[in-house]
Amino acid sequence: MKTKIIYIIIFTFILYSAYADGFIVIPEPVNTINTPFPLEVKYHNVTVEINDQIAFTDIDQEFYNPTGSKLEGYYIFPIPKNAVIEKFSMYINGKETNAEVLDAQKAKSIYEEIVRKQLDPALLEYVGQSAIKLRIFPIEPYSVKRVKISYKEVLNKDNGTYEYLYPLNTERFSSKPLNDVSINIHIKAKDEIKNVFSTTHNLDLVRKDKNNVTVSYEEENVKPDNDFVLYYNTTDSKIGISLLTYKNEGEDGYFLLNASPGFIDENNEFIEKDIAFVLDVSGSMDGKKLEKAKKSLLFCINNLNKNDRFEVIRFSTEAEELFGDLAKVDDTNRDKAKDYINNLQAIGGTNIIDALQLVLSKKSDPKRPYIIIFITDGKSTIGETDENRIINAINKHNLNNTRIFTFGIGYDLNIHLLDKITDATKAFRTYITPDEDIEVKISNFYKKFKSPVLTNIKISFDNIKILKNYPINIPDLFNGSSLTLLGRYKGSNENTEVIIEGELMGKKVNYKYNLVFPRKNPDNEYICGIWAARRIGYLLDQIRLNGEDKELINEITDLARKYGIITPYTSYLILEDEITRYRSNELKESDKTLSKISPDADELLRKNKEEYESMGKKSGRDSIQASTDIQDLNNVYNQKQLDQKNGFNYVDNEGKSRNAVNQVKNINGKALYNTGEYWVDAEIQYKNINKIKKIKFASKEYFELIKNQPETAQYLSLGKNIRFIQDSIIIEIHE
Numbered sequence: 001m002k003t004k005i006i007y008i009i010i011f012t013f014i015l016y017s018a019y020a021d022g023f024i025v026i027p028e029p030v031n032t033i034n035t036p037f038p039l040e041v042k043y044h045n046v047t048v049e050i051n052d053q054i055a056f057t058d059i060d061q062e063f064y065n066p067t068g069s070k071l072e073g074y075y076i077f078p079i080p081k082n083a084v085i086e087k088f089s090m091y092i093n094g095k096e097t098n099a100e101v102l103d104a105q106k107a108k109s110i111y112e113e114i115v116r117k118q119l120d121p122a123l124l125e126y127v128g129q130s131a132i133k134l135r136i137f138p139i140e141p142y143s144v145k146r147v148k149i150s151y152k153e154v155l156n157k158d159n160g161t162y163e164y165l166y167p168l169n170t171e172r173f174s175s176k177p178l179n180d181v182s183i184n185i186h187i188k189a190k191d192e193i194k195n196v197f198s199t200t201h202n203l204d205l206v207r208k209d210k211n212n213v214t215v216s217y218e219e220e221n222v223k224p225d226n227d228f229v230l231y232y233n234t235t236d237s238k239i240g241i242s243l244l245t246y247k248n249e250g251e252d253g254y255f256l257l258n259a260s261p262g263f264i265d266e267n268n269e270f271i272e273k274d275i276a277f278v279l280d281v282s283g284s285m286d287g288k289k290l291e292k293a294k295k296s297l298l299f300c301i302n303n304l305n306k307n308d309r310f311e312v313i314r315f316s317t318e319a320e321e322l323f324g325d326l327a328k329v330d331d332t333n334r335d336k337a338k339d340y341i342n343n344l345q346a347i348g349g350t351n352i353i354d355a356l357q358l359v360l361s362k363k364s365d366p367k368r369p370y371i372i373i374f375i376t377d378g379k380s381t382i383g384e385t386d387e388n389r390i391i392n393a394i395n396k397h398n399l400n401n402t403r404i405f406t407f408g409i410g411y412d413l414n415i416h417l418l419d420k421i422t423d424a425t426k427a428f429r430t431y432i433t434p435d436e437d438i439e440v441k442i443s444n445f446y447k448k449f450k451s452p453v454l455t456n457i458k459i460s461f462d463n464i465k466i467l468k469n470y471p472i473n474i475p476d477l478f479n480g481s482s483l484t485l486l487g488r489y490k491g492s493n494e495n496t497e498v499i500i501e502g503e504l505m506g507k508k509v510n511y512k513y514n515l516v517f518p519r520k521n522p523d524n525e526y527i528c529g530i531w532a533a534r535r536i537g538y539l540l541d542q543i544r545l546n547g548e549d550k551e552l553i554n555e556i557t558d559l560a561r562k563y564g565i566i567t568p569y570t571s572y573l574i575l576e577d578e579i580t581r582y583r584s585n586e587l588k589e590s591d592k593t594l595s596k597i598s599p600d601a602d603e604l605l606r607k608n609k610e611e612y613e614s615m616g617k618k619s620g621r622d623s624i625q626a627s628t629d630i631q632d633l634n635n636v637y638n639q640k641q642l643d644q645k646n647g648f649n650y651v652d653n654e655g656k657s658r659n660a661v662n663q664v665k666n667i668n669g670k671a672l673y674n675t676g677e678y679w680v681d682a683e684i685q686y687k688n689i690n691k692i693k694k695i696k697f698a699s700k701e702y703f704e705l706i707k708n709q710p711e712t713a714q715y716l717s718l719g720k721n722i723r724f725i726q727d728s729i730i731i732e733i734h735e
Contacts, residue, residue, distance in 0.1 A: 023174070024063050024073040024136060024145070031069050039073070040064040041174035042144065044224075046166060048185040050232075053157065055164055059149040063139075066175065071139040075099075075147060078107065078131040087152040090134060092145060099134040107131040112706075116698050125717035127710060159515050160235070161195065161242040166228040177223045185215040187232055194240020194262040196232045197482060199526060200639050203230075207263040207480075225662075226639055231258070239454065239477070239500055241513050245489075246527050246669060249520040252467065253489045254669070256527045256637075259500060260482035261453045270451040270479060271505055272307040273371060274326050274364040278355050279344070280376035280409075282316040286346035289409055289438065293375055294341050296442035300373070301337050303450060304329045311362060312337050315355035316348030317382055326362055352376065352417075353384040353393060356404075360397035367506025369455045369476065370402040375442070377409035379619065380417070387417040391424055401456055403427040403476065405449070407442060408624070410434055415623040416545055423545075426473040429631060431624045451479040454502040454509075462497040464517045465490040470534035471634065477502070484637040486531040492519035522711075528669040530636055532563035537633030540569055544615040544626060561593055561682045564664040564671030565642065567629065569615065571660070572608035579605065590723070593682050596675035597660050604660075667714045672724065678732075679715075681724035692730045697721070702733070 024039050042062040049056045065071055077099075079085055090097050102110070107130055111123040139145055155162045166183060187193060192210040197203070198217075206214045215230060233242050240260050247253030264270070277297050281290065297312070304310055309326035310333075313319055322340045327333045355374075364370035384390055394404070404425040406418040409432045422429040432441050454477040469487030477483050496517050501510040536559050539552050557577050560570035571594060578595035581587035589596075614622030615630075636642060643661070663674040672679045695701050697720040706713050712731070715724045722733040 024075050024139075026071050026073045030067070030071060035175075038065070038067055038071075038175055039139070040066055040176045041178050043180040044168075044178055044182075045180070046183040048164065048166070048183070050155070050162075050164065050185065050187045052189050052234075053155050053162060055153050055155050057149075057151055057153070057166070059147075061147045063145045063147065065139045065141060065143055065145075068141045070141060072135070072137040073139055075134045075136055076131050077133075077149065078126050078129040085151050085153050087150065088132065089150045090132075091148040092134075092136060094146075097134060099132045102131045102133055104128055104130045112703060121697070121720060122717045124706065124713040127706065127713045159243045159245075161231050161233040161244070164230040164232075166230075168224045168227045174223060177221050180218075180220055181222060181224055182218040183216065183228055185230060187213045187215070189234045191234035192236055192240075192262055194233055194235050194237070195242040195258050195260045195482065196230070197242070197258050197260075197484070198228070198230050198638055199244070199256070199524075199530070200226050200229045202638065202640050209265075210263045213263075226643075237511055237513075239511050241498065241500070241511075241515075243498070243515045243517075244524045244527055245516075245518060245521050246524045247489075247492070247518060247521045248669070253492070253517065253521070254524075254527050254531050255466075255487055255489055255517065256524075256530065257459070257485045257498070258482055258637075259477065259485075261477060261479065264451075264453065264479045270305055271369060271453065271455065272309075273305070273369045273452055274309045274362070275304070275371045275373070276311040276313060276326070276359045276362060277301075278313045278315065278359050278372060278374045279341075280316070280350060280355075280378065281314045281344050281346050281348075282350045282378055283347055284350075284378050284412070285409075289377060290344065290346050292438035293409070293442070294344060296439045296446075297341050298338060299439070299443040300446045300450075301334055301341070303446065304334075305451060309368075310337070311359070312340055313355060313359055314344055315351055315358075316346075318351055319355040319358045321358060326364060349382040350376065350378040350380055351382040352380040353390055354382075356390070356394060356421075357397060360394065360402060364400055364402070365506075366400050367503075369452050369503075370400055371449070371452075372402060372404045373407065373442070373446070374404055374421070375407045375409065376413070376418075378412055379414045387414060387420060390417060391420050394421060394424055398425060401426070405445070406430070407432060407438075407445075409438060411619065411621050411624060413619055413624070415627050416618045419541075419627055420545060423473075423541075426475055428475075429627065431628055433621075433624070448481060449478050453477045453479050454500075454504055457483070457500065457502040459485060460499045460501070461489075462499070463493045464496045468531075468535060470531070470538055472538070486527065486534050486637075488531070489517050491517075493517050522668075525666070525669045526639060529563045529565065529642065529666055529671075530639070532559050533565050533633050533636040533642055536560055536565055536570060537630050537636070540615065540630045541634065544630060558686070561685070562670055564666050564673075564682070566594070566661050566664060567633070568608045568611035569626075569629070572605065572612040575605040575608065587685070590678070591680065591684050592675060593671075593673040593680055593685070594660065596677075596680070597663050597673060665718060667718075668711070672715070672718060672722070674719070677721060679718045679722040679724075681715075681730075683725050684723065684730060687725060687728075689725065689728060689730050691728070692732055694732045694734060697733055697735050705731070 026038060042064050045060045047058045090099055108127050111126055115121050115124060155164055189211055193213050196205055196213050201217050204216045231242055233240050240262055242258045244256040245253055279293060306329055308329045311326050312322040359372055402425060404421050405427045406422050406429050408418050419429055430445060432438050457474045467488040469485055494516050496515050498513045498515050499510055536556050539556050543552055553573060557573040561574050574594045578587060578592055615626040617623040665672050671682045712726055715722055720735045724731055
């Protein structure tokens with residue numbers, strides 16, 4: 001089939017679509033090549049310099065022709081909609097080359113020409129974007145083409161937060177995984193840089209000083225399927241705040257609020273804290289476990305802040321304290337603690353209640369945060385063993401909002417008890433499996449949480465109604481960390497006062513910000529899925545720790561299906577629900593989502609049921625995995641953390657290996673599922689809509705739909721067979 005194909009830079013993401021990555025397209029078929037994307041992308045390296053609001057981006061890519069044919073191709077780079085590109089240069093194999101600039105209308109005609117030839121409807125995703133096009137010839141057999149691009153743009157700013165977008169979705173346009181992908185960004189600003197975060201990728205972030213931050217992301221042997229988004233803001237306020245929103249008119253909106261103290265020099269005074277290290281030395285800790293735990297405590301002792309106070313408590317059959325009270329940090333007390341820890345031996349039973357009552361009885365200063373690091377490898381065998389009575393005792397003795405961070409070692413633990421302890425004290429739980437290094441995990445944790453910046457935090461919103469925000473119990477803010485709050489909001493307000501209250505050095509402080517919660521905002525749709533993940537994580541924890549509840553199960557099922565949150569626990573609920581309703585004629589075959597993806601849904605159901613039921617176990621490997629997975633959902637703040645693909649592999653009807661998670665895409669805040677026959681909008685199951693409009697792919701009516709309702713192009717880009725809701729009508733695109 002002869003055609004002209006182009007390579008596009010798109011910002012496409014499982015939870016939203018905006019742009020795409022530049023690539024080479026081969027417009028004419030050659031010999032046995034039957035794809036317009038036969039080239040391999042060897043590496044894709046990006047370097048960015050951001051000075052205040054101006055970003056300079058340098059791209060270095062290498063393409064390899066794995067065929068024995070000489071090829072002619074086009075490199076096309078769609079220009080981001082909101083970008084003001086002031087400088088653009090392109091080099092191919094070291095030679096500067098001129099490119100043709102296409103306005104949005106001309107680029108659109110190229111996309112539609114390709115769709116008319118039934119080659120790739122995905123190109124419709126770029127409708128509305130101008131582009132840069134360049135002919136590349138020759139591409140010799142088994143040779144490489146190196147492409148270097150530089151451009152300058154003015155970054156978009158919203159609610160005081162800057163946004164940098166880089167299209168990294170190359171999955172469909174490279175025939176093999178990329179050997180190397182990297183993005184390195186240096187941000188420099190006149191004012192203090194506070195919040196720096198990504199909603200798409202995990203970052204390595206280094207703050208050099210108040211005005212300079214370096215951000216990096218790297219992966220190897222990967223086909224990137226998520227594009228890269230970075231946010232940052234500048235302010236002289238002690239706490240920086242960023243707000244992202246998404247809202248359809250007439251519906252409740254979504255918001256993501258990020259707060260950070262920014263750069264704090266280690267020579268500055270941090271909040272003075274009280275901290276107690278509580279170590280299980282029962283007989284089961286003997287050997288390497290105890291030795292590693294002792295080394296981790298020695299690391300913590302060596303890294304106490306100078307104005308801290310501390311205590312060390314060992315427990316087995318009974319609990320024993322080192323100092324008898326919280327002691328100041330000095331060389332003498334450090335040496336005593338080191339000797340005490342080095343001489344600890346493992347013997348006896350496990351008396352958890354005695355240790356907790358002793359550590360909570362310390363006379364901590366109400367003006368100073370009190371942190372407990374609690375390390376154990378076993379269940380309570382002596383004293384009180386009932387988990388609910390232990391929690392009641394903690395609540396009774398915990399008068400100063402003490403945080404108890406729990407570390408469970410091995411599998412023979414009461415997982416529910418440790419999780420309830422952290423939940424009751426607004427802390428975090430950590431589990432260390434036998435093949436993990438105790439010393440590394442505890443010391444890494446301590447580096448993050450050793451220096452509190454703001455404690456006992458409350459966040460309030462004036463002139464706007466906030467719903468279902470997570471986390472419910474807002475944790476303390478530590479140096480080098482940030483706080484991410486997600487929720488829903490009703491109505492809109494152009495001037496909402498957001499107030500962050502907390503305690504700093506024993507004094508109550510508050511910080512006020514004026515932010516906009518808009519009536520309508522079609523951008524940032526990906527935060528819908530991140531909010532849904534947190535809501536689901538919270539509900540799963542309620543079921544796991546308190547038992548099943550039909551209303552909670554129904555809400556989890558509906559949320560997971562609507563937003564495409566596919567985990568072993570949620571997929572079981574979706575599958576069970578759809579299989580049950582289909583067998584009782586309550587669900588049409590055409591409206592199925594996850595249960596239609598796998599040709600053997602019953603087997604997938606059986607496998608995921610085992611993992612779902614593991615949530616109810618109070619000890620063992622499966623229970624730890626459930627606790628860890630659900631805490632991860634509770635703390636999700638970017639799409640990469642939602643990318644759970646284990647356990648969802650299957651073989652389709654054509655014998656191809658696939659993964660169910662990859663068959664789910666989110667557009668306009670809702671999920672569509674590729675069932676093998678159609679892409680199906682999950683919302684069809686929830687709305688009683690009888691009116692169906694059928695449109696043939698690439699017909700005159702098809703292109704009229706794009707012209708009259710350009711927002712539908714995002715749905716149409718998924719494929720040739722799609723069923724989705726638009727303006728209370730089911731639109732069915734078919735071949």
